[in-house]
Amino acid sequence: MERLLTPVHRWIWRNPERRVQKLLRFSETETDGGRDLLRAAELTTDPLLRRLYLLHATDEQRHGLLFRRRAAALLQAKAARDADGGSAEWIPAASHGLDDLDVGRESDETMLAFLHVAETSAARRFTVYREVLHSDPGTQSVFDDILHDEIFHMNYTLTQLARVSPERHRGRLWRARFTRLWKGYLRVASGIAGLIGGAILTVQYFVVLPAFAWLAKRAMRKEPQGWTAIAPQRSDSMRRQY
């Protein structure tokens, strides 16, 4: 799939502003992922997994830093102050690092299967990114560095999954793939719903609100500045929400 999308990725990475945005977003995701892995390390009762999760968390945090530093270097080179621009922001990011996985409530099996699938997918994507970035060796070397770690992450998660769940590890992996697919669908669906909702609200804003806006502005002009006295009875009831 990622291979098929190579021209799209080439187009995305060609633009320096989009490149900076992508790197900053990756930095955030990797840092969040590191935080979730840290949580997993703090919660697991398996000493070997604790050590591996901690190592993995440290790697993710380092990746976050590498992405951020590279983005900063690109920003500095461009002397750009504001990275705001057009991007695929309408799709909500996997806000909790590990795709909204509730680390505190998941078993080690689920966690490992999820990690393996996520790392494999990330490794595939990063391989394509590295290939399309040959005009930017600095960013390319960041992906090189990170890919090296991703291979270790993919391997250890699979080995450990087979250790902690020898009978059912293949089933766990398929379940993780379906869950990931479902969550991807939900993200796209909620992104589209957000776009539609935003459009409806924007239409309402220009059609319904102007009269109220005029009244609000008129009231604002009459509002005194400085202290406003608080009427003693204003707080009489704690049952009111307004």
Add this chain to the structure above:
Amino acid sequence: MNILGISAHYHDAAAAVVVDGVPVCAVQEERLSRRKNDAAFPLSAIEWCLDRAGLEPDELDAVVFYERPMLKFERILTCALRAFPHSWRMFPKAMKNSLGEKVWVRGIISSHLGVPARKVLFTEHHQAHAAAAFLTAPTEGAAILTADGVGEWATLSIGRGERNRGGATSISLLREIRFPHSLGMLYSTFTAYLGFKVNEDEYKVMGLAGYGEPLFIDEVRRTIRRTPDGAFALNLEYFDYHTTANRSYSRRFVDLFGPPRSPYEPIDLTTDDGRRFAGIAASVQRVLEETLVDIARDLRRETGLPDLCLGGGVALNGVANARILSEAGFERVFVPPAPGDAGCAIGAALYADRIHFRNADRDVPDHPFWGPAVAGDELARIAREDGHHVADLDEATLIEQTAGDLADGRIVGWMDGALEFGPRALGHRSILAAPHDVEMRDRINREIKYREQFRPFAPVVPVEVAGRYFELPPGGARLARFMSGVFPVKPEWRSRLAAITHVDGTARVQTLERDVEPRLYALLTEYGKRTGIPVLLNTSFNLAGEPIVNRAAEGYSTFLRCGIDVLVADRTRVTKRDSLFQKRREEVA
């Protein structure tokens, strides 16, 4: 009577339980979820609090939310209307944000906890701040000043409180300044301009201010002017936070102060830009202090009361607090350990108890330790599993060894008893170190906190000897109880307390009474015997971007990932064997 207080949905969500008029527990959601400044509805915090208090939800007499959500929604909608048509981008976002969850608080609480909707009560945001400040302070009557970014409409309010032992309590808020005129938003705007995170990094502006000269005061005063009635108004041409969610300052602001700092570039104080940023930080800090001192002075004159209770996020500004104490005429200034929104969970519950239910006044324990306790045996188990050096020691040996570690220049992660409520580590989840030389400060910044060099560290000192090392005005020791004031280090001690002395010769002191934290007090005393100076550097036990640790396992994982040499939890002492993390840490650093 059992009351649950909740703050949520903006930043730093928290829960607290008050039983028969006395808080029994409180915790911020971030300490359980491990997401810094977690604003989500604090389910984990609520579950922990109910468990700690031994209550089922149906045993609660009331659940109190810390603000009135519909009033807040009214403010958001009104601001969008006032800014028409410039608010067209902000409007859909604000509506989706508010209507998605935030205005349905009664239903959310009712459905999550299974309590009837009639038991869900609401305070005003600044009432909750006022209650958190006044009802937890050891005073029977005080003036009250609360200031933050914004609650519903109020951004700053003043009033007075009265308690009668065993009798009725009153909190009267007299006047307020309303959004968009806000000292908190003014400071946050400069925080954003200086490339720091809003609602999180305001203290960095305060730290940076120490390095600058207030050369931009006139410019700052063009953005905020005093009104004839003694309040203030912002010149809204310089701000955008009231019209858009994306920016807090306008193009005119940039014209006035120059290009903003990129958050991705370090502050280099040897460059012109670095000095400009420090100068701007110093200027806005100065204007904030002067405005607060003036308002507090008027309040003192109006109420005639000797005590002042300060609440709201602005009360985290220790430099301003110290100036209020010295210049506004109050004899004592009380700032609770959690003056920000998290503290509103306790404030809302206490307000309901004393004012709504009219229960008799009761003293509230004067400490910040309301959270989960640490378990030394948990640390011992996991550290042994990983092959680190573990010792379970008796109390006296632990204190002696730890004092020896500190005197030998080791950095100690110190976990003891119940977690602090609020943003400061006050001796239960602290990183401790010798305070004597700059190398120690730089080492902690470099190997543990991974943070800017200009950030200062705080000292902790036994209250009885604090005056020997720090210039504390009358009432200063009280203000320093929860690290709420910044005071000068006595000149003759600055070179020997270099790690905790800020560039301007000040320190954010914590004065410690034996009864508040006996083990840390014993450690300070023992350290004093060895070095002649019973002062330690005390910084929060966390890494950059992470919340303060709660459980032993979190302290342990932090210990492994940074340059802390010794970890102590309860009576367990752990030192590291060489680990893989050393290499990783060096790479990150």
